[in-house]
Amino acid sequence: MGTKNIVFIVVFIAAFGFLFYNFKRIISYLKVGEQENRFDHPGVRLKNVLKIALGQSKILRDPVAGSVHVMIFWGFLIFLFAVVEALIQGFYTPFTFEFLGPFYSLITLVQDIFSVLVILAVLYALFRRYIQHVPRLEHGKESRLDATIVLLLILCVVIAMLGENTAQIANNNFNLSKFEVRPLSAFLSHLFYNGPSAGAEFAFEFFWWMHILVVLSFMNFLPYSKHFHVFTSIPNVYFHKIGKNKFALKPLDLEDENAEQFGVADINDLTWKQILDGYTCTECGRCFDACPAAATGKDLSPREIIINIRKRTKEKAPLLAAGVEENEVYEKTLIHNYVKDNELWACTTCGACMQECPVTIEHVDAIVDMRRDLVLMESEFPNELNSVFKNLETNFTPWAFNSQDRANWAEGLNIKTMAEDSNGEYLFWVGCAGSFDARYQKVSKAFATLMQNAGVDFRILGTEEKCNGDTARRLGNEYLAQMMMQENIETLNNYGVKKIVTSCPHCFNSLQHEYPQFGGNFEVIHHSQLLNKLVDEGKIKLKDENLKSKVTYHDSCYLGRYNDIYNEPRAPIKKIKGIELVEMDRNKDKGFCCGAGGGRMFLEETEGTRINENRTKEALATNADIIASACPFCMTMLNDGVKSFDKSEEVEVKDIAEIILENSLIN
Ligand code: SF4
Ligand code: SF4
The missing domain is CATH 3.40.50.1860 (Rossmann fold)
Known part of the structure; x- marks a missing residue:
């Protein structure tokens, strides 16, 4: 074992020791949260990991930024082979994955191809932040610096890997090993070297150490960065709510006589999964972009809520984990000091944030959990709700x-x-x-x-x-x-x-x-499902008139996003002769909330502009003469919207049942 190996082993132990310390520290913070079983249905959970994490299905909902991320993500996975190879070489210098045979050919070829793609993706990501100033990525200097450091580290990993391979090929007299396929590295090798030389030897050692040190620094930077999601996103996707009832709220055990807290006031009332959500947020802003409350100027950002969970965890969890009983940090709470009450009341529970979040963070549950604390523990809620609760009772x-x-x-x-x-x-x-x-x-x-x-x-x-x-x-x-x-x-x-x-x-x-x-x-x-079936079966017969009417359908969040019912309300309308169904720009799973969900129907909307007007404007832009809905709350909000634009004479808001009845032979 040479000096190089000994130095490497010392560096390796220090780096992994520090990483282990950080993992242990963060796991102890998760344990501060409440228990929750997210270990059931491993098959379904693994399938989600394959689709959402490895297949990047949610990321690709934004095709441009998504493709860039996919390149970086997959490049990262493919480069892992090179990293592991280099790390093993630290212990045993002649090691290569050559013994994998043709699979090694594939790995080396893909590594070469992806090194170009990743360099382009990193440059484009920097362009989006520094030149294009994409609004959802504009989230403070700290966040931008963090992203820049990570992007530059990724760039360094690729350069080091290419430099290492290029020098190695020159040292081997431009001969690749039997299964190695590296066209780009071979080309660069010819470009920079004349053959085996002291310079090529030095370059190999330099890039090898650069590769090792950048990778080890990178992995130890992550626990202190918003990019900790590199480690947590796969577990977070694995543990996210599964099944058709993914939007169902968890019940509180109100019979529990020992319970001192209902709902979430601080991080120790969150579940471990909700704390993990905080550590997984990449600050990408997709949730913010999709949020109807944020889009209309309310003081609510789903991203900020999750980031604040992380901030408060970092502040309080170390004390709780260490068993500290008194500290001024305990005088604050997540709610009020980090997440403001009006943010919580601005949410329509539309679920767009959860739909768009690439790492399956569960914003709505956290928001409702905090509302539960406000209502059940503190009796702190908007005045309008006094009469709502009284009437319900x-x-x-x-x-x-x-x-x-x-x-x-x-x-x-x-x-x-x-x-x-x-x-x-x-x-x-x-x-x-x-x-x-x-x-x-x-x-x-x-x-x-x-x-x-x-x-x-x-x-x-x-x-x-x-x-x-x-x-x-x-x-x-x-x-x-x-x-x-x-x-x-x-x-x-x-x-x-x-x-x-x-x-x-x-x-x-x-x-x-x-x-x-x-x-x-x-x-x-839902009635849309039954009506669709009855029309299909011929039990509701549609008229054979040529109406020449234009209809646009507004998706209810609780029907569409919550329950994947997009086609049933549309299908019978499409079958009516003379009706042209036109879509709004934001439709189906990208639909925009009417503003009434989550109890917002009964709350004043005093901040920013009105959500229903934002949506109605979009509906009116289709030039439809009927705005169709399949929800009583949506109907009220859209009706109010049409009135506010003074369009009641020209445009009607109707439920799909009314449209079908008017155009059926029953009428
Ligand atoms: S549920 Fe809708 S309104 Fe509430 S934070 Fe998410 S996107 Fe915004
Ligand atoms: S919560 Fe999800 S969508 Fe929102 S910023 Fe964080 S990672 Fe992005």
């Missing part, structure tokens, strides 16, 4: 309507209630808006008429129905939400309800994904 609806009037909309329609006869195939869950809102009552009637004429056997609960609990739950009032959910479940189970159809995406989402948490297991479908 006494009238079982967020509005000041009498619960005994809930079924008035159905008078004269010959619709049976469950109390009268519980033998129907479907329970039509009408929802609060469908029951009380004068405009949406028309939708309930239209949908009921369509079902009756198509021969669907359905019932309603009438005055026994209560608000599904979604509004209270998203507003952080878990106590009220659970009360309503449990009471509804009791009613539904007493009647032996199996199938539910509803025209409200919020009811739909809640009944389908959150009621099972409390023992309510039903087959739930």
